[in-house]
Amino acid sequence: MKGHLDALLLSSLARGPRHGYAINEWLETRSDGELKLAAGTLYPALHRLEEDGLVRAAWQDPPGERRRRVYSLTKKGERALAAQKDEWVAFSRVMNAVLGGAHG
């Protein structure tokens, strides 16, 4: 799965803003526990996406709850996610055709 971290992170934010812990949890749940991301590598990747303008982040301090930094997709991030999805669909179609053909 190396090389697809950006798409996974952007995809986790396509359903709405989340903080880092929730992103990690969402990825694990969504993949039925198959995808275990070391959280220590998740935050630097989120910061890079923020620096590239694909996500924005803001500290939120809800009363009675822990202070969290919440990430959301920017317009540029939405476009990047759409492009990465198209690329993945094309790639998986090719792989399915080739690997499926090996048994055919």
Add this chain to the structure above:
Amino acid sequence: MDDLDLIAAYARRLEAALRRAGRPVQPLVDETTAHLVEDAARIARADGCSAQDAARRAIARFGDVPAVVAAARKNGRALSASIARVSSLVLLACVAWWIFTALVDPPYPLQVKDALIVNFFAELAFVSILLFRALDGRRTLRGVVGPALVLNGALAFALVVVGLVSGGVVERASGHGTPLSSLLADPVWALMLVQSIAGLRALGGTRTRDGALVAG
């Protein structure tokens, strides 16, 4: 040492390691602390273990300090990318100024050679925009920016060498200054060379900027 002490100690080690590595400390350390506190609380609730054990397990799941610093390094904007972006912006500003002075407000009647020079500067501006966009993650232009930078760099290198040689001849004839004077008087060729080398290095580096991902 209780659970919060364990997490605080981890955060201090991470902060010190990030400083040593020359990486920004915030917001990573604050986010790490918040993440570990939340994870430890959930582990303790789910498994009924002690708060201290839960904190240890949360830290183990998060990753050791060297791994986090390595991820911060890998995801940080490379120095070469920053140099390439800054040199591209400076060159663009220079080109805009030269085109303005040559075409819009010429100090002397426009000649054919001026039009050729403007043409060259327009090409340089195009390369600068290509590089800036490519480093900004615009994938459609990445295919052409590499060859454009190689051509740009080769031209700049030739002009730097010619500038040094001819500058040396002129300076020897006039008896003052050094060959480097010609480069300092007209630094655009050297800047182009820096832009091309840094741009090529930065474009090479962006291919491996993904964070580590483990499929379990």
